[in-house]
Amino acid sequence: MICGDVNGNFKALFSRVESIIKKSGQFDVLLCVGNFFGDDNSELDAYKMGTRKVPVTTYIFGPSKPEHVPLYCEKGSEIVPNVIYMGKRGIFTTSADVKIAYLTGLSRRELGKELPMCTFEPSDCSAVRDACFRGQSEYRGVDMLITTLWPAGIQQDETQKIDVDQERLSNLLSWLAIHIKPRYHFVPSPDKHYERQPYRNLSTHQDYRECATRFIALAPVGNKVKEKWIYACSLQPISKMRVTDLLQGTTDETVCPYDPDLLMQHQPGKVVKFSGNGQYFFSTDGPEDDNGKRKRRDRDDNPERKKFDPETCWFCLSSPSVEKHLVISVGSHCYLALAKGPLTPYHVLILPIAHHQSLVKVPDEISEEIKKFKAVLKQFYASMGMLVVFFERNYRTSHMQIQSVPVPKICESQILEIFQDEAGINKIPLEVLPPYTDIRQMMLPGAPYFHAELPNGDQIFAKPKQNFPIHFGRDVLSTPQILNCEDKADWRQCLISKEEEIEYVKDFRDKFRPFDFTADADSDSD
Numbered sequence: 001m002i003c004g005d006v007n008g009n010f011k012a013l014f015s016r017v018e019s020i021i022k023k024s025g026q027f028d029v030l031l032c033v034g035n036f037f038g039d040d041n042s043e044l045d046a047y048k049m050g051t052r053k054v055p056v057t058t059y060i061f062g063p064s065k066p067e068h069v070p071l072y073c074e075k076g077s078e079i080v081p082n083v084i085y086m087g088k089r090g091i092f093t094t095s096a097d098v099k100i101a102y103l104t105g106l107s108r109r110e111l112g113k114e115l116p117m118c119t120f121e122p123s124d125c126s127a128v129r130d131a132c133f134r135g136q137s138e139y140r141g142v143d144m145l146i147t148t149l150w151p152a153g154i155q156q157d158e159t160q161k162i163d164v165d166q167e168r169l170s171n172l173l174s175w176l177a178i179h180i181k182p183r184y185h186f187v188p189s190p191d192k193h194y195e196r197q198p199y200r201n202l203s204t205h206q207d208y209r210e211c212a213t214r215f216i217a218l219a220p221v222g223n224k225v226k227e228k229w230i231y232a233c234s235l236q237p238i239s240k241m242r243v244t245d246l247l248q249g250t251t252d253e254t255v256c257p258y259d260p261d262l263l264m265q266h267q268p269g270k271v272v273k274f275s276g277n278g279q280y281f282f283s284t285d286g287p288e289d290d291n292g293k294r295k296r297r298d299r300d301d302n303p304e305r306k307k308f309d310p311e312t313c314w315f316c317l318s319s320p321s322v323e324k325h326l327v328i329s330v331g332s333h334c335y336l337a338l339a340k341g342p343l344t345p346y347h348v349l350i351l352p353i354a355h356h357q358s359l360v361k362v363p364d365e366i367s368e369e370i371k372k373f374k375a376v377l378k379q380f381y382a383s384m385g386m387l388v389v390f391f392e393r394n395y396r397t398s399h400m401q402i403q404s405v406p407v408p409k410i411c412e413s414q415i416l417e418i419f420q421d422e423a424g425i426n427k428i429p430l431e432v433l434p435p436y437t438d439i440r441q442m443m444l445p446g447a448p449y450f451h452a453e454l455p456n457g458d459q460i461f462a463k464p465k466q467n468f469p470i471h472f473g474r475d476v477l478s479t480p481q482i483l484n485c486e487d488k489a490d491w492r493q494c495l496i497s498k499e500e501e502i503e504y505v506k507d508f509r510d511k512f513r514p515f516d517f518t519a520d521a522d523s524d525s526d
């Protein structure tokens with residue numbers, strides 16, 4: 001069951017709930033999506049004393065009014081028996097396996113001021129999104145989303161006129177809703193009950209159907225004009241639904257009411273739009289942090305301060321510093337080279353011939369050739385019965401390197417978990433990106449990142465902060481469950497002799513020849 005603003009009308013709420021339970025049987029939970037407290041909260045005393053009983057486990061959220069803050073208890077504890085305060089944001093699963101995400105309170109950024117305890121930040125939005133996505137290789141949506149504010153855009157409804165105060169609308173919540181795709185989205189309404197026709201969620205890739213969302217705003221508990229304020233339903237959780245049922249359409253469904261660009265924004269509320277071509281970027285390390293304070297710029301990471309000399313670059317193919325004997329194959333824009341201190345004899349790097357910092361910064365023709373190299377490397381490793389992990393660390397590097405490491409087939413299902421474990425140990429927030437996400441569309445050029453592509457198509461992504469372990473990718477792949485060579489995590493500890501390197505390169509080149517598209521180009525020109 002879900003109800004709107006209670007505003008202190010506890011008797012009206014709980015006696016109504018009791019009569020619904022008498023008629024329809026027990027419910028899992030009651031969720032109060034608006035203000036639980038009001039100006040007068042004296043009715044709560046009877047429940048505190050135990051003379052009246054709360055008939056069902058009740059979850060409350062918020063607060064969104066400063067005067068209610070003192071009435072709240074610690075997150076996770078009971079206000080009165082059977083009424084539990086869930087905090088401002090999070091995700092939980094009911095005993096019936098229904099997954100509920102919530103982000104309540106007001107938006108500091110959109111409100112233009114902070115109300116202690118009552119406001120949320122853009123980072124709260126991404127935290128809820130990340131919590132929804134965690135541990136899911138194929139994300140289909142969340143059963144329910146509860147917010148205090150309404151997502152901006154939802155009021156654009158052709159069939160039903162709906163007036164919503166501007167200050168009730170939040171763009172950050174539109175971002176959240178478009179990303180986490182709730183099947184039900186509940187909000188409190190100050191007056192009217194409103195139920196929108198379901199809208200079909202957008203997908204990040206073509207030919208991929210997503211679930212539909214029902215948006216429902218509930219009127220205040222016990223309102224005089226008898227607008228609907230309680231909603232009782234039994235939900236079948238997404239986790240137990242057949243995909244065909246989940247994706248089934250209804251005749252009244254509409255298109256998604258939110259700006260489709262929001263779906264491509266990896267982080268909420270930090271978009272810089274460039275006029276003209278409609279391209280946008282967002283900054284992961286913008287000058288403004290969530291508290292509106294200016295961040296101190298890390299001098300070492302400031303590109304202007306670094307003097308770049310191509311003569312000394314280890315990877316610019318024209319540079320005298322390149323170890324030419326490591327080069328395996330040279331294409332039009334990129335080349336393959338054996339890794340220094342390789343994890344296996346077939347551990348190679350895909351590198352641009354000219355100096356470019358990261359995959360996000362290279363021109364399209366280079367990224368196209370990188371894709372080609374990745375595709376043939378996959379085939380090459382497959383011919384040896386191996387899978388491949390590609391990873392790139394664009395953090396404290398100067399010349400783009402994509403590591404290509406063959407791994408045994410048997411560990412395919414474990415790789416993501418091991419990455420997540422290792423990230424957990426190092427307190428790195430690791431994200432699993434939806435399939436087919438293009439990292440080049442996601443990042444502001446210049447922002448640091450760690451990115452890996454796993455054999456099953458999963459992509460993982462992290463934003464390195466200070467103390468990001470330089471050998472993160474190697475640490476993971478060298479674990480006993482994958483390559484079992486922990487002594488090789490640091491490449492400097494496992495350098496091999498030049499003779500061995502030459503041997504590895506020759507062996508790779510011989511076996512790789514049938515897959516090497518650059519060789520075709522050579523023979524054509526002969």
Ligand SMILES: [Zn+2]
Pocket residue numbers: 310313314315316354355356398399
């Ligand atoms: Zn270079």
